[in-house]
Amino acid sequence: MRLGLIGFGNIALTLLGQLAETLDTPLEHLVVLSLPELAGDTEARLKGEFAGVAREAVVVTDAQALLSHRPGLVVECAGHAAVVAHVPAVLRNGTEVVIVSIGALSDANLETELRAAAIEGGTRLILPAGAVGGIDLLAALGAAGGLEVRYRGSKPPLAWSGTPAENTLDLGTLKEAATFFTGTAREAARDFPKNANVAATLALAGAGFEATRVELTADPAAPGNVHEYSVVSPLAKYTMRIENLPSAGNAKTSVSTVYSVLREIRNRIGPVAI
Ligand SMILES: NC(=O)C1=CN([C@@H]2O[C@H](COP(=O)(O)OP(=O)(O)OC[C@H]3O[C@@H](n4cnc5c(N)ncnc54)[C@H](OP(=O)(O)O)[C@@H]3O)[C@@H](O)[C@H]2O)C=CC1
Numbered sequence: 001m002r003l004g005l006i007g008f009g010n011i012a013l014t015l016l017g018q019l020a021e022t023l024d025t026p027l028e029h030l031v032v033l034s035l036p037e038l039a040g041d042t043e044a045r046l047k048g049e050f051a052g053v054a055r056e057a058v059v060v061t062d063a064q065a066l067l068s069h070r071p072g073l074v075v076e077c078a079g080h081a082a083v084v085a086h087v088p089a090v091l092r093n094g095t096e097v098v099i100v101s102i103g104a105l106s107d108a109n110l111e112t113e114l115r116a117a118a119i120e121g122g123t124r125l126i127l128p129a130g131a132v133g134g135i136d137l138l139a140a141l142g143a144a145g146g147l148e149v150r151y152r153g154s155k156p157p158l159a160w161s162g163t164p165a166e167n168t169l170d171l172g173t174l175k176e177a178a179t180f181f182t183g184t185a186r187e188a189a190r191d192f193p194k195n196a197n198v199a200a201t202l203a204l205a206g207a208g209f210e211a212t213r214v215e216l217t218a219d220p221a222a223p224g225n226v227h228e229y230s231v232v233s234p235l236a237k238y239t240m241r242i243e244n245l246p247s248a249g250n251a252k253t254s255v256s257t258v259y260s261v262l263r264e265i266r267n268r269i270g271p272v273a274i
């Protein structure tokens, strides 16, 4: 496989470690789109600790340079701004893209642009389940309409640092669970871009950004990053609760997100996709 990665932070680094461990043969080619100020460090790490992941690995700093290396699949794991900056051009070029920063689609204009770019390029934008699960059933039920979806995201207080939760809570001293946000999935994904991509994933699979109700909670007793949701549809009802281990490199991001991306890659390499 010729793989493109946008971003070289916690998800990308963990993913490359997993690929190194699990692939039978190295990737044919790896191209990483990094920020200009991180490019030198990215190159050094690709040549050092990740030397065995791909037969050839290069670092670029813009989408045109990324595309010049003809990746067969591009994975975005950099943040909402990177989706805006790079993903439309990659799709228009006809290259399939997996994005983890799904909450970027809470901007309706960007969602329209990405859908149009995928159509123009004759390719697809892939939205993986990320840190949540049950998206297969939710998306299937969504086709029948009449969905009611309620989601609650709970994380330990410090996983909400640097977010608007700090406007109402003292995260460093919080002793009890506190819900600091109640609203739509569109508002949650927009206002918590590093913490509420799951809300956007549920919305896109199910009842939409406006109808999907969201609560966000800081909880000192949370056993990890917890995603709970309930679905009522004319066809089925279910509830789901996932207790995720946070990533070692970023407490906001559950490590299962990385495995969800790994699944997308392995499903394109192996003889069976599941
Ligand atoms: N779908 C899901 O379930 C989940 C989605 N996510 C999404 O994944 C994103 C990445 O997570 P994670 O890896 O843990 O975060 P990190 O902050 O560890 O890594 C992101 C990296 O991308 C870099 N970056 C930022 N902007 C760009 C850009 N325009 N081009 C290239 N690189 C860029 C950052 O640099 P710098 O630090 O200098 O800004 C950083 O090195 C999160 O921001 C979130 O949006 C996270 C968890 C779950």
Ligand SMILES: O=C([O-])CC(=O)C(=O)O
Pocket: 131, 193, 194, 195, 196, 197, 198, 199, 225, 226, 244, 252, 253, 254, 255, 257
């Ligand atoms: O990783 C998680 O647990 C979820 C997350 O940050 C997000 O939805 O953006």
